[in-house]
Amino acid sequence: TNRIYELERGSLYTYKGNYEVFLEKRAEREALAEQKETKRQNLLRRELAWLRRGAKARSTKQKARVDRAEALKEQKGPAVSGSLDFAIGSHRLGKQVIEADNVSITYNGQALISQFNELVIPGERIGIIGPNGIGKTTLLNSLAGRIQPDSGNITIGQTVRIGYYTQDHSEMNGDMKVIEYIKETAEIVKTAEGDVITAEQMLERFLFPRPMQQTYIRKLSGGEKRRLYLLNVLMQEPNVLFLDEPTNDLDTETLSVLEDYIEQFPGVVITVSHDRYFLDRVVDRLIVFEGHGVISRFQGSYSEYM
Numbered sequence: 381t382n383r384i385y386e387l388e389r390g391s392l393y394t395y396k397g398n399y400e401v402f403l404e405k406r407a408e409r410e411a412l413a414e415q416k417e418t419k420r421q422n423l424l425r426r427e428l429a430w431l432r433r434g435a436k437a438r439s440t441k442q443k444a445r446v447d448r449a450e451a452l453k454e455q456k457g458p459a460v461s462g463s464l465d466f467a468i469g470s471h472r473l474g475k476q477v478i479e480a481d482n483v484s485i486t487y488n489g490q491a492l493i494s495q496f497n498e499l500v501i502p503g504e505r506i507g508i509i510g511p512n513g514i515g516k517t518t519l520l521n522s523l524a525g526r527i528q529p530d531s532g533n534i535t536i537g538q539t540v541r542i543g544y545y546t547q548d549h550s551e552m553n554g555d556m557k558v559i560e561y562i563k564e565t566a567e568i569v570k571t572a573e574g575d576v577i578t579a580e581q582m583l584e585r586f587l588f589p590r591p592m593q594q595t596y597i598r599k600l601s602g603g604e605k606r607r608l609y610l611l612n613v614l615m616q617e618p619n620v621l622f623l624d625e626p627t628n629d630l631d632t633e634t635l636s637v638l639e640d641y642i643e644q645f646p647g648v649v650i651t652v653s654h655d656r657y658f659l660d661r662v663v664d665r666l667i668v669f670e671g672h673g674v675i676s677r678f679q680g681s682y683s684e685y686m
């Protein structure tokens with residue numbers, strides 16, 4: 381069982397036996413949850429109709445039925461396939477997020493960004509698009525305070541806690557085990573409700589089953605390393621998340637976990653991407669590089685922009 385096999389998906393390497401059992405169990409759980417949910421919905425529909433007909437809770441029995449209908453309404457449906465069924469808490473984000481004031485950046489006599497102004501407010505989902513080499517990463521770096529503009533100012537709010545998934549491959553210590561690497565960042569994270577989620581559970585969410593958590597990082601595939609790196613960024617519990625072309629080296633399964641994470645994420649997301657599907661799911665406005673330092677805006681989805 382310690383041998384690593386390649387599954388059909390190509391990019392996904394894992395312990396074969398365990399992973400198949402894991403998938404099977406997950407499918408079983410989902411089927412069961414779906415059945416239960418259908419039942420709940422039917423019952424709820426019936427009880428709500430009964431309530432609407434003006435049922436009066438005169439007898440104790442009727443009172444109990446009203447209570448039950450109310451309780452049914454309160455119950456949550458099951459989480460959809462593979463999604464995170466908890467909202468991970470993040471550090472409180474104040475009104476001040478990021479402000480760019482008249483920012484210009486020039487490299488080798490080429491104006492990448494000229495007199496750029498931007499105000500990022502809480503809850504925003506921003507996509508940055510444009511051709512290769514036009515300055516997208518440079519803009520992201522300057523908004524994150526990683527590089528100083530040639531002129532102008534970037535102001536980052538006091539409460540801002542940045543998580544940055546970079547485009548270039550970061551160094552990872554290959555002699556560390558997967559679980560050690562994540563625990564070095566955080567042993568636990570808390571949900572929005574204050575419940576504790578362990579590093580092991582988060583790894584499972586990010587498609588590292590328990591046996592795989594004991595693997596050395598050097599044995600992981602390129603895609604798995606990127607997935608692990610992504611999780612590490614999220615374990616920092618950022619409230620402003622920078623993503624530089626995440627769809628380039630993450631497999632589709634990881635992307636759907638990331639999209640689910642972002643959906644419940646209360647903070648700001650700023651992402652560079654060329655991926656129409658990802659952008660449509662994640663962002664609601666765009667910063668568009670037109671070339672020669674000209675940057676325009678679009679309020680709406682990427683598909684609408686196209």
Ligand SMILES: Nc1ncnc2c1ncn2[C@@H]1O[C@H](COP(=O)(O)OP(=O)(O)OP(=O)(O)O)[C@@H](O)[C@H]1O
Binds near residue numbers: 511512513518519
């Ligand atoms: N520190 C630097 N010094 C000099 N030139 C730089 C520096 N950083 C970036 N550049 C140049 O600036 C241009 C824009 O780079 P940047 O990485 O921001 O583009 P990008 O839009 O992110 O490209 P890609 O789509 O390939 O990721 C490139 O021509 C790059 O070579």
Ligand SMILES: [Mg+2]
Binds near residue numbers: 516517518547624
């Ligand atoms: Mg780039």
